[in-house]
Amino acid sequence: xxxxxxxxxxxxxxxxxxxxxxxxxxxxxxxxxxxxxxxxxxxxxxxxxxxxxxxxxxxxxxxxxxxxxxxxxxxxxxxxxxxxxxxxxxxxxxxxxxxxxxxxxxxxxxxxxxxxxxxxxxxxxxxxxxxxxxxxxxxxxxxxxxxxxxxxxxxxxxxxxxxxxxxxxxxxxxxxxxxxxxxxxxxxxxxxxxxxxxxxxxxxxxxxxxxxxxxxxxxxxxxxxxxxxxxxxxxxxxxxxxxxxxxxxxxxxxxxxxxxxxxxxxxxxxxxxxxxxxxxxxxxxxxxxxxxxxxxxxxxxxxxxxxxxxxxxxxxxxx
Numbered sequence: 001x002x003x004x005x006x007x008x009x010x011x012x013x014x015x016x017x018x019x020x021x022x023x024x025x026x027x028x029x030x031x032x033x034x035x036x037x038x039x040x041x042x043x044x045x046x047x048x049x050x051x052x053x054x055x056x057x058x059x060x061x062x063x064x065x066x067x068x069x070x071x072x073x074x075x076x077x078x079x080x081x082x083x084x085x086x087x088x089x090x091x092x093x094x095x096x097x098x099x100x101x102x103x104x105x106x107x108x109x110x111x112x113x114x115x116x117x118x119x120x121x122x123x124x125x126x127x128x129x130x131x132x133x134x135x136x137x138x139x140x141x142x143x144x145x146x147x148x149x150x151x152x153x154x155x156x157x158x159x160x161x162x163x164x165x166x167x168x169x170x171x172x173x174x175x176x177x178x179x180x181x182x183x184x185x186x187x188x189x190x191x192x193x194x195x196x197x198x199x200x201x202x203x204x205x206x207x208x209x210x211x212x213x214x215x216x217x218x219x220x221x222x223x224x225x226x227x228x229x230x231x232x233x234x235x236x237x238x239x240x241x242x243x244x245x246x247x248x249x250x251x252x253x254x255x256x257x258x259x260x261x262x263x264x265x266x267x268x269x270x271x272x273x274x275x276x277x278x279x280x281x282x283x284x285x286x287x288x289x290x291x292x293x294x295x296x297x298x299x300x301x302x303x304x305x306x307x308x309x310x311x312x313x314x315x316x317x318x319x
Contacts, residue, residue: 008288009286010285011238013057013285015281017277020269025051029044043069045072046067046072047069058291066300089105116146122140122175123138127299134182134295136182137297137299138175138179140174149171168192182294182295184233185232187230194224199217215253226242237289238286241283243282256274
């Protein structure tokens with residue numbers, strides 16, 4: 001059958017979620033989280049992800065997030081326990097009049113759990129995501145990733161932050177290249193030097209244009225993230241290409257800001273849905289992989305601890 005496929009096909013990635021529908025979910029989540037003093041948060045997060053994934057489609061078939069509030073609650077409790085222990089030890093050191101040691105211990109502890117949080121978050125969230133019943137997966141090795149992470153952090157520290165561009169791209173290269181979509185493999189091929197000069201140019205031009213160039217800087221970052229992404233299956237490939245422009249980002253950001261201001265924050269749901277819609281509307285997929293041939297290869301993983309730690313640390317999901 002594949003022999004009769006066109007040499008290049010296009011794939012339609014879309015988000016169909018409406019701000020009004022998401023608003024109802026957001027309001028209920030906020031109210032129940034407040035009433036339960038935060039205990040409902042894992043269920044709120046699960047409902048949010050189920051909505052967003054369920055409204056995202058590829059060739060008119062929606063994705064699905066199978067994670068549950070119960071799974072996330074278990075991870076939530078573990079994450080709270082971990083941070084409580086770090087805070088407790090820091091408090092004891094402060095009580096013993098060793099505030100510098102206490103602060104150093106706390107921040108070193110946070111850095112130490114970062115790779116575990118990222119690894120665990122991807123392993124959980126990918127395994128609980130599917131499309132047409134085909135699960136995603138994450139094949140990264142925790143020990144390998146942790147050692148690489150500390151090496152990159154070390155280089156970032158001794159270069160006074162300059163290596164940060166390489167750190168960020170190395171993270172994306174490792175994590176995204178270990179994502180699986182059934183028997184297809186995601187690949188990210190960014191370069192820290194390119195990313196460094198992209199940001200250097202963006203910062204310089206934003207300063208001399210009094211901030212106006214920031215929209216084009218954001219466009220360049222978005223394009224770099226998308227254009228270096230691809231999906232492979234055997235000898236076939238799907239490429240990702242951004243179609244966003246600086247003007248597109250001006251419209252997105254300005255309108256989002258106006259919505260938040262004039263609705264006193266209640267327009268948050270519309271801001272989220274139109275931003276996700278914007279992202280998918282500006283990603284073009286082309287290739288020769290027949291999605292009907294994808295095979296199930298990934299297993300379920302139900303420990304959401306890493307995902308919850310990532311939330312506590314406010315780590316952006318790298319994808």
